[in-house]
Amino acid sequence: MPGLITMDDLSNEEILSILDDAERLLPVAKGDHYLPLLQGKILGNLFFEPSTRTRMSFETAMKRLGGDVVNLGDVKTSSVVKGETLFDTIQMVDGYTDIIAMRHPRQGAAQYAQDAARVPILNGGDGAGHHPTQTMLDLFTIRQAHGRLEGLKVILAGDLRYGRTVHSLSHALTRFGCELIFASPELLKMPRDIVTDLNAHGANITETEDLLSTIDTADVVYMTRIQKERFADEDEYTKVAGAYKLHASNLDGCKESMIIMHPLPRVDEIHPSVDATRHARYFEQAFNGVVARMSLLCRLLNVEVPASIGGEA
Ligand code: CP
DSSP states (O other): OBBBBSSGSOOHHHHHHHHHHHTTHHHHHTSSSOOOTTTTOOOEEEEEEEOSSHHHHHHHHHTTTTEOOOOOOOOSSSGGGGTOOOOHHHHHHHHHHHHEEESSSSTTTTHHHHHSSSSSSEEEETTTTTTHHHHHHHHHHHHHSSSSSTOEEEEEOOOTTTTTHHHHHHHHHHTOOOEEEEEEEEGGOOOHHHHHHHHHOOEEEEEEEEGGGGGGOOOEEEEOOOOOGOSOHHHHHHHTTTTTOOOOGTTTTTTTTTTOOOOOOOSSSBOGGTTTTTTBBBHHHHHHHHHHHHHHHHHHHTTOOOOBBBOOO
C-alpha cells in the first residue's frame, strides 16, 4: 500500500482534504473529545535518528485515536547493532504493525523501506532528503494563520542545503503559487536539483544571503537550524554557525499578520525575545503535528474522518 515518501505522493486536492480533516480533528487532538477511529490498529515507530516532535506526535496522534504504538526504541538496544539490515527490520515490523513511521539518516531510505513493505510508510525524515509529514503540519499552520495557502510570500531561511523540512515545504508552496525567498549563506544554498525541479513547477524564487531586507513584506518567515550533524567537516560548520539570529527588534515594520515558523529544535537562530511577539507560531506549529498526523494516519489507513465531530458541523 502506498505511504507518504515525498510531497509528490499527494495532489493539491488531497493535501487540502487532509488539512480539512485535520481541522475537524482538533478537539480530538486536544483531548476534548475521544474518537477511537483507529482502535485495533498499530503504528510502528522506527526512528534510526534522534527525534522529539515527530516521534512523540505520531505516538500521541495514534493514541488519541484509540490506536496503539510499538517503538523500535533506542537503536543501540535493537538488533540493528547486531548488523540486521534495514530490509530485514522492515520485514519484521511489517508483520507486527498496520502502518510505519520511519526516520533514517540515509537519503532515500524511506522509499527503500516502502519498496520492501506491505504496510504504508510515513517518511518522518530521510537524511537531507524529505520530511513530508512536517510539511503537512506546516501547511496546516500557515492556513490557520492566513486562511489560505495560495499566493503568500514566504521566506525560508538558514540551512537550505541539508534542511529536509524546507525541501518538502518549498515544493508544496510552489504548487500553491507562493512566492519564495531563499535566505541562506552561500555554502547552504538550496540544492540546484531542487531549484530546477521547483522551476519546472513554475516557481517564483529569489535567492539572497540577506534575511532582513525583505522581512517587512513577508507573510511567513520559516527559520531553520544549521544542522551541525550533517557537516562532514566541522570547520565548514564553524564558517556558517550563527549566520542568522532573529531578534524581536528585527520585527518592527513587519506585517501584523506575518508569522514566524520553525520546525524545531532551535539553537540560536530565534532569540527567546521573539517568543512573546504576535508573530511567533513555532510552538503552536509543533502542536499541529498531532492533528496533521492524526489526519494522515486516517487517510493512509483508509479510515474516514466524520464530517461532524463533538457536535461541531
Ligand atoms: N521538526 C522535527 O522533525 O522535530 P524532531 O527532530 O524533534 O522530530
